[in-house]
Amino acid sequence: MTSAIDSTSLLSDYSITAQTSTVTESELGQDEFMTLMLEQLRNQDPLDPAENGEFIAQIAQFSTVTGIDEMNDNITALADNLTGSQALQAANLVGRDVMIPTDTFTLDEEGSIEGVYELYSSAGSTNASIFNAAGELVHQIDLGVQSAGQNRFSWDGLLADGSRAAPGSYSITINDLSSVDAEAAEVSMLEQVESVNFSAGSGGITINTAGGQSLSFADVTQIF
DSSP: OOOOOOHHHHHHHHHHHHHHSSSOOSSOOHHHHHHHHHHHHHTSOTTSOOOHHHHHHHHHHHHHHHHHHHHHHHHHHHHHHHHHHHHHHHHTTTTSEEEEEOSEEEEOTTOOEEEEEEESSOEEEEEEEEEETTSOEEEEEEEEEEOSEEEEEEEOSBOTTSOBOOSEEEEEEEEETTOTTOOOOEEEEEEEEEEEEEOTTTOOEEEEETTSOEEEGGGOOEEO
């Protein structure tokens, strides 16, 4: 009578053989898996043979693992292609204007700003408050009645007395004055892309604007 072979022992024996072979592998391939399956069939106990369900389960498990490995390889290849495509798109942004979610900006000597803000509901009265780097209110703009959704705004850089605001860093807040419970609107500014950084390690792409903003390529909402 042929004695039963323990599959765990068989795997251990195979592992030793694989390590001494000229071709070293850390995982079983399809050919090795089938060899072990046939060896198990030849050495099973005739009085207590393995049931078909056990072999079907083993084959299904192997097929699942193989399928997952292939899927991971495909996803990795897809991610690499997407990163390359994004890098090409980002490089083409240098010198162009983009809309980015931020409420801060840099004003130069002859500069003006443009942007958009998002209102969750219509507002009977809105205004824009502009603060300098020290947090001091330097100017306000009456935006009047605005509808819900995305609305545009601009500032020519001039103060209430007609003089030009000093160059530097500023922030802007847009408020719905018709509601005491309304939150400040979400603001996005129009900025010019000055340079693009590529991180080979993380695959990240950083956009640097002329106004000193650094942000992820994914943060760009509009390109002009």
